[in-house]
Amino acid sequence: MKLVVVAGTPGSGKTSVLLHTIRALKRRGNKPAVVKVDCLWTDDDKRFARLEVPIRVGLARDMCPDHFTIYNTEPMLQWAEEEGSNVLLNETAGLCLRCAPYPDSCLAVCVIDVTTGPNTPLKVGPLLTTADIVVMTKGDIVSQAEREVFRERVLEVNPECMVVEANGLSGKGAIELAELIEEGAEADIEDMTLRYNPPLAICTLCSGEKRVERKFHMGVLRHLDGLMEYKGE
């Protein structure tokens, strides 16, 4: 089973690119399955269902979407296996740009929108810098020069990645992506580790703290000036 983790900035066109890629994968004789992870709501499962592929939705709700994705990777792979699939496409909603929900033995795909400007690749963090493939979308809206400058910026922060220029409307790039997915490594859930370390420690907000005053917050904390301290037992 191959595992493809597709992450990216909101609205970058992850789902549209994936829809075209699924069609290309199917035409080439693959049996893809999809798990869509979102935070609060999604109806993308209806768009995937039209392609007649096994689809499941996971809503992270009050859990961190990256943590939710990683915690559920094992059952997702099992489910895809039971569905008789050979590729599991996992579209995640990781939003904080601090983590990257990419395990080591997967194909890590970061989708990023060219219209957000050439400084964006510097801001996206591990989501982009630890990806195997960076998919640039919406290139039809800007000039060739702007696309090339954007690509240069992507390679500045992730020199090892493959850059694919894709278009969610026309389907450009989908066949190239399908080929790269076929070449990707097999997922191995045993000893699977994350490519990037999660944040420093469990945050008091994560464990339900709603009060704002400083005295209620514990753990590894960072001040505005960057000073770090540990508070707690």
Place this chain on the structure above:
Amino acid sequence: MSNSIKLTIIGGINKDGTKEAIDRVEVNPGDILGIVGPTGSGKSTLIDDIEQLAQGDTPTGRRILINDEEPDTKMRVDPRLKLIAQLSQNMHFLADMTVSEFLQMHARSRGKDPELMYRVIELANTLTGEPIREDEPLTVLSGGQSRSLMTADIAVISDSPIVLIDEIENAGIKKQEALELLAGEGKIVVVVTHDPVLALMASRRIVIKNGGMNDIITTSTEEKNVGDRVSEVDNWMMDLREIIRRGEVVEGVV
């Protein structure tokens, strides 16, 4: 960069999925090839197929050969090896950078000397009325300024043997000079246009219908003559436009 490049377009399918009427188009260095057809017929799609060096992997199923061979993947994606420069309809800048920062970075992405930016700005300012300054943010440039800058960028930084142009006539720049600048020495120019001045500057034009290459017309001597006359009228219009722009009256100037 070597200019001795031959471009071949091998037909695919039209919007109904039937085979295109034109099966093969060969374009040699120095040729200007026009693309005409109603809006929505698929002219830009043909330009995009060439830009991507499609290999049956786009919805049209077309294939593009360079010197009779299928280009390798690196040539398709790496701007340093790119054979193709494209002037698209989308000329508004979204990048939050100054003109000089942008041009320097673009030169680097193409493996060229960042100092070329001075030449780009100088050339751009010969095509447009309002001069572009190097320290200006890109996003404040007017439509005409943006197009001029990108035209000059293509002539200097993206100096490639194949140049693709999409609808230059809406530009508010000196289009004939722009086309001559882009065509340069021995380049292949493919231009989507409804403008008789530009269409008749081309030696041939592909007619697109329903997403497919439906016909190919060779510009006759008579058509060339019509083109020359239209050019004169166009230059006259251009002069009048300049007079009006300067705030003068056009009486007695003709």
